Amino acid sequence: MTTGWSLFVIFLVVLNIAGCAWLLWWTSKVRGNEGRNTSETTGHVWDGDITEYNKPLPKWWINLFWITIVFSIGYLLWYPGLGSFAGYAGWTSAGEHDAAKAEADARIAEAFGRFEGMPIDEIARHPDAVSFGARLFANHCALCHGSDARGARGFPNLTDDSWQWGTGTPDEILQTILHGRQAAMPPLAAAIGGDVGVTEVTAYVQSLSGIKADPALAAAGKARYAGVCAACHGPDGKGNPVLGAPDLTDGVWLYGSDFASISEGIRNGRAGMMPAHEPILGELRSRLVGAYVWSLSHDGQVVSSGAQ
Incomplete structure (x- = not known):
């Protein structure tokens, strides 16, 4: 936290505490000769004879508020709460976490x-x-x-x-x-011939795991696969566990075996981590x-x- 923000936070905290103390003092003081049993009313009357009086709070109640204010000041001095002031206890949430x-x-x-x-x-x-x-x-x-x-x-x-x-x-x-x-499956659309190449290789990849695919597209995709994809997935599509290149013949698909999912992976690549x-x-x-x-x-x- 910068010095400017720290001073701003300290100012707001002190202003709020001082404001609470002033409001408590002002609302609880005895005005003039009115005394504690003043008959001053708020002007609110219900049912013709029920009147709301404006009397100070009981002394014990007022004292509880003052104790609360004193406690809050002590708390802010002991624990961090005044901007960048660390507090005399030296407590931090990071230290609490590390201890736990x-x-x-x-x-x-x-x-x-x-x-x-x-x-x-x-x-x-x-x-x-x-x-x-x-x-x-x-x-x-x-x-x-x-x-x-x-x-x-x-x-x-x-x-x-x-x-x-x-x-x-x-x-x-x-x-x-x-x-x-x-994972590092690069986008391959440009390398295998654009949309036509993606379609053909997708059909061939589906055929590797026994999924029904257009024979002509799969045959054309086989040549494209051999020139680019076989470097990672192997010429037979069995994959390479050292590289994390999955087996394309076992029927297990991480992103789905439908045409759209496979073609999306070929076109845009995958980067699972x-x-x-x-x-x-x-x-x-x-x-x-x-x-x-x-x-x-x-x-x-x-x-x-x-x-x-």
Whole structure:
């Protein structure tokens, strides 16, 4: 906050407190010889004989207001509330967060520290760790992958055996969680012959996974595919898990298998991004999430709740 804004905020706060104090003093004072039992009225009369009197507030009530004002001044001096003034307590929301996080990390380390550095498939043998990983997944991953981890358009299903990056090994899953992934499907309309080329390659790509397509268009698209698309997806369309280039023959589609969705991806490219979660979760929590994710597609290999 700049000095100018800080002074402006301080001015507004002081003005409001002073205004409240003045208003309290002015409305509660005894005027002249009227005394506490003044018969002065507001002029409001109801039903002919019910009159509203203008009397000061009770002394105890007024004192509560004064105590409130004094408390607010002390609070603003102790905690930050006057512009850029840090307060005599030195309290900050960032410090409060860091302290709470350190306390939570200590509890987690005590409960799950034995899993530090352990492969996630081994962690998945411990139901308590998988259960905690599921809660972490719900808090940090379900927004994109869904509460059931089955994904949505543009977000992969984590419960099947189809993997865009790698083959679903424990190390690859953990790598994805820790460091994220960045898809890089470039727009290819100009490279494959404009709208005609996009139409032909789309038909060929559909044919690779058994989707009914015009044979003539698919045949023409095969040559265009071989010249441009095969560099990433392979000559047979099986993909390249190292590059994150998906298999086009397995019937699993991240953005949809209809003609419009495939042609859109070819024409405009795709840029899906899985953010790195190590800065958010830390290494141990990432392993616990990884154990949960690994367990989703390896149900038969997860030991029952009584195992250790």
